[in-house]
Amino acid sequence: MPALKPFPASLALAAVLVLGCTAALLYTGTSRAADEAPATAARPALTVSTAQPQRGAVPLRLAANGNVAAWQEASIGAQSNGLRLDAVLVNVGDVVKAGQVLARFSPEVVQAELAQARASLLEAQAVAAEAAANAERARSLQATGALSQQQIQQFTTAGQTAQARVEAARALLQTQQLRLQHTQVRAPDSGVISARTATVGAVVGAGTELFRMVRQGRLEWRAEVTSTELARIQPGTKARVTGASGATTEGTVRMVAPTVDPQTRNALVYVDLPAKTDFRAGMFARGEFALGSTDALTIPQEALVVRDGFSYVFVLGPQQRVQQRKVQTGRRIADRVEILSGLEADASIAVRGAGFLNDGDLVRVSPAPAATSGLEKFKENRALALTSKAQAALI
Structure with a gap:
């Protein structure tokens, strides 16, 4: 039986050293990972600004659509038979006065x-x-x-x-x-010529229409309002009307139609428009009736986040973490949104940067900025958005 050779002492020492170094490295890496984990978890994900909902009087408005039409349109025609038209003195768009000669017959x-x-x-x-x-x-x-x-x-x-x-x-x-x-065709009232069919040299009969005129240049907006909302509008109610071109003007309700269309269940509301506007008869226009004001809870529109068809806000909770809340919204008033349910009046919500948040995110609240100009505010919001995106990309 062959005798076993003794294991070299140098090899044993080398093996011990290798095992020791490996254990030391593993311990150091584990300790470092354990030390860095809390630091990473404690790092805020995003920087946001916060605000509280505000309760106050909010204008109550009723939106409607309709057409712009002449307040009264006069038909001006021939009053004698068998006369030849010698001259036509006005054209469409001309402003005329009562009694002014518009055309002459022979x-x-x-x-x-x-x-x-x-x-x-x-x-x-x-x-x-x-x-x-x-x-x-x-x-x-x-x-x-x-x-x-x-x-x-x-x-x-x-x-x-x-x-x-x-x-x-x-x-x-x-x-x-x-x-x-x-033989002299005169304007029955002051106004604006809206149509002309008169032709020089024509022999026309009595009653033949020669001109149409918008009396006194007055226009009205004929708004269609549902029968359920009709009782809220009274003569004298103010309305803000916006045309297809973007032109806006203020009007006053003159009359509410006494009947309702049985097909659409809508009724017409006649709104007098100012004499000098950019509106024209036949234009389509949208508008809002001012119906007073109501008490409402509102938040900045920037704080509202819409995801999957639902509206959310992020409420600042304990330890600087945000909680996602589903809310029911109402009217939009300028840059604010009415909250009908889902949010308390004393809650602190994220405003700037809210669109980058998720439920449970850790945030850092920036101090409320001082009043700035519109350009400075735009630059500040832009910089904050870029910073938030960069922070989100690093996480």
Whole structure:
């Protein structure tokens, strides 16, 4: 049986040293990882600013849509038959005054007929004068018996008939005088010409429309309001109207329609608009009726986070950690949002940087900034957003 060789002492010593170094390295790495873990966990994820909800009076408004239309639109037409249009003096968009001449018809035919009517009146007056004299003479001879009662009655009737013909001739003369006046088409009121169909040289009949005019240049917004909201609007209610071009103006409710459309269940609310605006008849416009104010709890819109179709806020809790809260929102007023439920009035919520948070995140609260200008505030918000994104990328 072969004898075992003794294990070299140098190799044993080397093995002991290797095992010792390995154990030391493992212990050092474990200790360092244990020391760094709390530091990493304690590092704030994001820097945010906080605010508390505010309770106060919030304007109560009712939104509606509708069309802009003329307050009253006048139709201006020809009042005589068979006259030729000589001149058209206005066009669409012209501002006119009451009584201003808009167009002229040829007066020659009417002037000739007027002269004939004047001559007929003179003839009738002459005949009437003669008949009246004959009747007077017949009555004077009544006592003598030279004329019978029947003859006297005939002379009297002839005088009355002649006088009636005078009145008829006078009426015909007045008619021709009116026709002569109607050769000049005048504006019935002040306003703006909205349409023109008059053409120079055309021979038109009585009643043919020549112009349309927006009376006094007044426009109104005809807002469609549901029947359930109709009782909240009264004459005198103020409304802010915005056109498709972005132009806005203030109006006043003049009248609420007495009937409701049975198909849509909507009713029209007539809102008077100022005379000088950028609105035009036929435009579509949106608007809001001012219905007073109500007490409401609001938060900055920046603090509201919408995820998966739901609205959330982040409430600052113990140890600088945030809690995600689901809230129900209401109206939006400028840069604030009404909170209907889900948040207490004394809660502290994250505002700037809220969009980068998750439930349970550790945050560092920045001090409230002093009042700054709009440009400085924009730069500050931009810098904070970039910092938050950078911090989120490192985690």
